[in-house]
Amino acid sequence: MPFDAILLAPRRAASIAAGHWHDRTINDELDACLEQCPDKTALTSVQLESGRVERFSYRELARLADRIAMGLVRLGVGRNDVVSVQLPNGWAFTATYLACSRIGAVLNPLMPIFRERELSFMLAHAASKVFIVPKTYRGFDFEKMAMGLKHSLPALQHVVVLGGHQTNSFHSLLSGPTWENEPDARARLSAERPGPDDITQLMYTSGTTGEPKAVMHSANTLLANVIPCAAQLRLGADDVLLVASPMAHQTGFMYGLMMPIVLRASAVLQDTWEPKTAVALIREHGCSFTMVSTPLLTDLARTVTEPAQEVPTLRSVLCAGAPIPGPLVEHARKALGTKIVSGWGMTENGAVTMTGLDDDDALASSTDGRPLPGVEIKVVDVDGSTLPVGQSGQLLVRACSNFGGYLQRPQWNGTDAQGWFDTGDLARIDAKGYVRITGRSKDVIIRGGENIPVVEIESLLYKHPAIAMAAIVAYPDERLGERACATVALKAGQRLDFAGMVAHLEAQKVARNYMPERLLVMPALPATPSGKIQKFKLREMLRGH
Numbered sequence: 001m002p003f004d005a006i007l008l009a010p011r012r013a014a015s016i017a018a019g020h021w022h023d024r025t026i027n028d029e030l031d032a033c034l035e036q037c038p039d040k041t042a043l044t045s046v047q048l049e050s051g052r053v054e055r056f057s058y059r060e061l062a063r064l065a066d067r068i069a070m071g072l073v074r075l076g077v078g079r080n081d082v083v084s085v086q087l088p089n090g091w092a093f094t095a096t097y098l099a100c101s102r103i104g105a106v107l108n109p110l111m112p113i114f115r116e117r118e119l120s121f122m123l124a125h126a127a128s129k130v131f132i133v134p135k136t137y138r139g140f141d142f143e144k145m146a147m148g149l150k151h152s153l154p155a156l157q158h159v160v161v162l163g164g165h166q167t168n169s170f171h172s173l174l175s176g177p178t179w180e181n182e183p184d185a186r187a188r189l190s191a192e193r194p195g196p197d198d199i200t201q202l203m204y205t206s207g208t209t210g211e212p213k214a215v216m217h218s219a220n221t222l223l224a225n226v227i228p229c230a231a232q233l234r235l236g237a238d239d240v241l242l243v244a245s246p247m248a249h250q251t252g253f254m255y256g257l258m259m260p261i262v263l264r265a266s267a268v269l270q271d272t273w274e275p276k277t278a279v280a281l282i283r284e285h286g287c288s289f290t291m292v293s294t295p296l297l298t299d300l301a302r303t304v305t306e307p308a309q310e311v312p313t314l315r316s317v318l319c320a321g322a323p324i325p326g327p328l329v330e331h332a333r334k335a336l337g338t339k340i341v342s343g344w345g346m347t348e349n350g351a352v353t354m355t356g357l358d359d360d361d362a363l364a365s366s367t368d369g370r371p372l373p374g375v376e377i378k379v380v381d382v383d384g385s386t387l388p389v390g391q392s393g394q395l396l397v398r399a400c401s402n403f404g405g406y407l408q409r410p411q412w413n414g415t416d417a418q419g420w421f422d423t424g425d426l427a428r429i430d431a432k433g434y435v436r437i438t439g440r441s442k443d444v445i446i447r448g449g450e451n452i453p454v455v456e457i458e459s460l461l462y463k464h465p466a467i468a469m470a471a472i473v474a475y476p477d478e479r480l481g482e483r484a485c486a487t488v489a490l491k492a493g494q495r496l497d498f499a500g501m502v503a504h505l506e507a508q509k510v511a512r513n514y515m516p517e518r519l520l521v522m523p524a525l526p527a528t529p530s531g532k533i534q535k536f537k538l539r540e541m542l543r544g545h
Helices: 009-017 026-036 058-074 091-103 116-126 142-150 170-175 185-192 219-232 250-263 275-285 294-303 326-336 361-366 454-461 498-507 535-543
Strands: 041-046 053-057 082-085 106-109 130-134 158-162 199-204 214-218 240-243 266-270 289-292 316-319 339-346 350-354 375-380 393-399 421-429 435-440 445-447 450-452 467-477 481-490 518-522
Touching: 009 219, 026 058, 026 091, 026 219, 026 250, 041 058, 041 091, 041 250, 041 275, 053 058, 058 091, 058 170, 058 185, 082 091, 082 116, 091 106, 091 170, 091 185, 091 250, 091 266, 116 142, 116 214, 130 142, 142 158, 158 170, 199 219, 199 250, 214 219, 219 250, 219 350, 240 250, 240 275, 250 266, 250 289, 266 275, 275 294, 289 294, 294 316, 294 326, 316 326, 326 339, 326 361, 339 361, 350 375, 375 421, 435 454, 445 467, 445 481, 454 467, 454 481, 454 498, 467 535, 481 535, 498 518
Parallel strands: 041 266, 082 106, 082 130, 106 199, 130 158, 240 266, 240 289, 289 316, 316 339, 481 518
Antiparallel strands: 041 053, 199 214, 339 350, 375 393, 393 421, 421 435, 445 450, 467 481
16 A cells, blocks of 8 residues: 655654654564563453453563564565554554554554444555454454455455454464464564654544544654653553553554553553443552543543542543543542543644643643643634634644644645644634634534634533533524534433523523523434544534424
8 A cells, every 4th residue: 555644754854853753663662661671561451241351461462463463474464554453452452553563564443333334435445455353342243244345345355353263363363373483584574664754553533524534644653742642641661551442543542552662561451441340440450540531531530439439549541532621620630539631632643732740620621731742733813824812713733743644635634834734623722822622613603793602611511410411513594694502411310401501501601692592402422432522413413403
């Protein structure tokens, strides 16, 4: 697969000179682990359904990665070939990425929630040569689906099944035979290693709008984000990270798969989200850090309020993805007894902004943090002019971790000649440099010529004791152009009607012309795997009402 990562070369010299690109790959980091802590536990893989727990030292993990790498070579996989994996969190995910990195192949993580419609596009677009799936997961037959897709995908040569039958099983094709011991194996693995500017990861955007886009990242762009994130969070080799966010999403991949190896730390991988299990794992393994989306943070905060469920070893939690409602941060801080770090980022660049461990807790409630080292941000108007402090406009990012471009869609790269990337988000920056995401550019609601502060009103809705999730979206109006509808999902056993919502917002002193003019109560709000509410689906739904 030829990769058109045209955004990398123009900024290489400056990124190296500034020390933001380290010219290392995950191979270098794993090799360092073998030198410094070969017998330390690298990861503990926990399968909830079977109850199976598997542990690997760094020595064992490296040996397994070499074995899988040679298995992939025997399947015809080489440099720049795409290996797609639709696996839950677990040792096979981590080892397969490390194996791909050994031979210059590109890992394409795919969320387990994807089905034929999404996969038929992604696998064809990526020209995936190998597709690795679990036999079954959460009651669904992935092997059957994958084999059904294979016939319509000419580039797809192999479907490999974790836990499958002998002929196509992960064990028989990849992790079982000791091919790494063959005479030419070591030389072949050394010869195939990629460079730090080669594409190592191909990840599709979650899809809040339109066609998924394939984001290309190199080792340099990924590590340029992982390393400063770890430093800002003051994480080190003695930390134990709970990895419950999907590793097929950037949050789990960068800070759950890569960061523990960079730190020479230990990771606990939870394959299915279940908050009571997460709390139990934190307590059992002494986990000191985890990174979660807004819904997962909500679940953790609720769970630890139960008797004897304290998590004293948990020092910090990074909550990122979508803007975090202030009331949730306040509640989680009190319930967990730990530092809540607010952050914002994208698949295209990882974390962009974060609050600090020494910041006042209120900043995690009211901001999305300040730019990480190597990151610049600015807010501009529709003409591209930089806006004054405190004014909301289009958020642009110029970062050492910015992606290499969208595969085969360079017209969508959204990056100008100076390297500024148009995030598609609206934001404001205060006098101290803290940013607050105020919405998506397509989520702006203009009612009778006046902008409605969507994120602020949503944050106030979260203060209502009955509301679990909330989103405000526009619906067309002949006279005013647009009106606002509040869509909410309620906590178990709770009720809310329009009058109750209005009374709540009035008590919060919301201006009358900012009030949503409709309320739609739903069992759940449509969301991406990272927890971002898919407002375009809500708008489509409203058009039918």
